[in-house]
Amino acid sequence: MSKLPRVAVVFGGRSSEHAISCVSAGCVLRAIDRSAWDVVPVGITREGRWALAADDPERLQISAGRLPEVPETGTAVVLPPDPTTGGLVLQEPGGLPGALRSVDVVLPLLHGPFGEDGTVQGLLELADVRYVGSGVFASSAAMDKGHMKALLSAAGLEVGPYVVLAPRDWDRDPEAERARARALGLPVFVKPCRAGSSVGITKVTSWDALDAAVEEARRHDPRVIVEAGIVGRELECGVLEGEAGGPAEASVVAEVRVDAAHDFYDFGAKYVDGGATLDVPADLPAEVADEVRRLAVQAFDALGCEGLARVDFFLADDGRVLVNEVNTMPGFTPASAFPQVWAATGLDYPALVDRLLRTAAARPLGLR
Structure with a gap:
């Protein structure tokens, strides 16, 4: 029996970002130091079933355009919200549940709802299991783009103009909601409030296309955000929780440049056809890069984030630095910005x- 601390790498999940979560997990499984950590992969199917997964990173990569997913097979496991069980419980077919050896830390590589939004974090808190990343509130607040922007604005950070179309308002008086969106001016970006990886996003350049864009976003989330288009550059900065109680640290700043084949930084440009280039570090004046790094840490602290986050910005043509969003569990794929900016900062x-x-394993349990 290994006496190494055990980490459960949890991936997949019920959100539309299931496949990207799988790809992130494959990269992490390949990178974990097996001389320091005992690893148990746990996949969550699209329907929400938890099961032991093969420790095979090759199965969790995009191959010939095929997106990976957690199979329905595999021995089922559960994580009871009971701190006396010691972690994961194995469900043997036809038998009584058996205890899986205690899990020291969970790495929830889950993107989107039912994973990144505080739901799994709440389960882990109830179970008294340490985990990587932000707690319940920060995860939930950052997942909802509308609430996130409101909190960032309240903390003195500048965000772009936006409106949130709540489902009850859109269903009751769609014309009034259309008028609120039109006040932003064209173009606008219509997004699911609680999704990522550019899933369900439409760039609207004619108001005739607004309703279809809202319905596309509502396929992923009944709550929709409409954001004014910002003319400028897209920047990204990674943040890590400080070690030994120190202040949070920001990485170098990267810039995303999208090629002409894509109208914006959509799913295809991010993950499928290499339609975007990430400049690491971004070609910025030192004072602008320092400002972005300062604001990234300020946004991290404003939401009460822990562990890690990627903070996305717009550098407007008029020189303003606007926070676009905070991602509490950014992608860990080869195309993802977060690992790249930290590698350029000196952390491979x-x-x-x-x-x-290590940061998660040192975290105290309970309220903090």
Whole structure:
């Protein structure tokens, strides 16, 4: 029996970002130092079933355009919201549940609702299991783009103009909601409030296309946000919780440049056809890069984030630095910005994963 601390890498999940979560998990499984950590992969199917997964990173990559997913097979496991059980419980077919050896830390590589939004974090808190990343409130607040922007604005951070179309308001008086959106001016970006990886996003350049864009976003989330288009550059900065109680640290700043084949930084440009270039570090004046780094840490602290986050910005043509969003569990795929900016800062992929696990393992349980 291994006496190494055990980490459960949890991935997949019920959101529309299931496949990207799988890809992130494959990269992390490949990078974890097996001499320091005992690893147990746990997949969550699209229907929400938890099961032991094969420790095979090759199965969790995009291949010939095929997106990976957690299969329905595999021995079922559950995580009871009971701190006396010691972690995961194995459900043997036809038999009584058996205890899986205690889990020291969970790495929830879950993107989107039912994973990144505080739901799984709440389960882990109830179970008294340490985990990587932000707690319940910060995870939930950052997942909802409308609430996130309101909190950031209240903390003195500048965000772009936006309106939230709540489902009850859109259903009751769609014309009034259309008028609120039209006040932003064209173009606008219509998004699910609680989704990521550019899933369900439409760039609207004619108001005739607004309703279809809202319905596309509502396929992923009944709550929709409409954001004014910002003319400028897209920047990204990684943040890590400080070690030994120190202040949070920001990475170098990267810039996303999208090629002409894509109208914006959509899912295809991010993950499928290489339609975007990430400049690491971004070609910025030192004072602008320092300002972005300062604001990234301020946003991290404003939401009460823990562990890690990627903060996305617009550098407007008029020189303003606007916070676009905070991602509390950013992608860990080869195309993802978060590992790249930290590698350029001096923390390579395996060291980054190890730091996240060590930070989580040292975290106190309960209220903090």
